[in-house]
Amino acid sequence: MTSSREVLDRIAQRLRQERQARGFSQAALAERSGVSLRMLALIEKAETNPSIATLAEIAAGLGISLGALVGSGDEAAARVIPPQDFATVWQSPAGSARLLASGGKAELWDWRIETGGRYDASPDPAGTMELIQVQEGVLVLEVDxxxxxxxxxxxLRLASDRAYAYRAEGGPVRFVKVVS
Structure with a gap:
C-alpha cells in the first residue's frame, strides 16, 4: 500500500508539473481554483495533507480530473494497478477513501465509513456525477x-455538484463509486 508520504510527494510533483505545463504561476492557479496561494505552496512542497475538496478545486482550476492530479499519470492503453499503488486520499477515525484507478474523466474509489462516522463533502465541479454501489452496511446519503x-x-446515482454527506448508522459501511 502506498504510504501517506508517497501520496503527498506524488501530488506535489503532479501539481507542480501540471501548473507549469499550463504556464500558471501559483498566484494564477490560486485565483483560478479558489484555493489560497499559501495552501498551494504548502501542497507543492508536500508539507500539508489537503482535503479531497481542496484537491478537486485545484484539479478543476487546472482543467484536469482529481484522478489525474493524484494518480500515477500512466496513460497506457491498459494497466494493472496493484493494491500497493492505491492512493489513500482521506483517512480519519470516521473512515477512509482510496482512489483505486483513474483514467480520462473517470475515477474508481473504495470507501469505508465507520459506525457513527460521517464525511461532509463540498460540491464537486458542475456536472460531476457519482455512481455508487454499497457492498456492506447501509449508506446514509444527505443531499438537498x-x-x-x-x-x-x-x-445510487448522485449529482455531486452540490454539498452532500455520507454517514454510517448501525454498523460500518463499505461502498465503491465511480466519479465522472
Whole structure:
C-alpha cells in the first residue's frame, strides 16, 4: 500500500508539473481554483495533507480530473494497478477513501465509513456525477435536504455538484463509486 508520504510527494510533483505545463504561476492557479496561494505552496512542497475538496478545486482550476492530479499519470492503453499503488486520499477515525484507478474523466474509489462516522463533502465541479454501489452496511446519503438510506447490494446515482454527506448508522459501511 502506498504510504501517506508517497501520496503527498506524488501530488506535489503532479501539481507542480501540471501548473507549469499550463504556464500558471501559483498566484494564477490560486485565483483560478479558489484555493489560497499559501495552501498551494504548502501542497507543492508536500508539507500539508489537503482535503479531497481542496484537491478537486485545484484539479478543476487546472482543467484536469482529481484522478489525474493524484494518480500515477500512466496513460497506457491498459494497466494493472496493484493494491500497493492505491492512493489513500482521506483517512480519519470516521473512515477512509482510496482512489483505486483513474483514467480520462473517470475515477474508481473504495470507501469505508465507520459506525457513527460521517464525511461532509463540498460540491464537486458542475456536472460531476457519482455512481455508487454499497457492498456492506447501509449508506446514509444527505443531499438537498433529503436523506437516502442505501442498503448493501443497492446502487445510487448522485449529482455531486452540490454539498452532500455520507454517514454510517448501525454498523460500518463499505461502498465503491465511480466519479465522472
Amino acid at each position: 435536504g433529503a436523506t437516502h438510506a442505501v442498503p448493501a447490494g443497492h446502487a
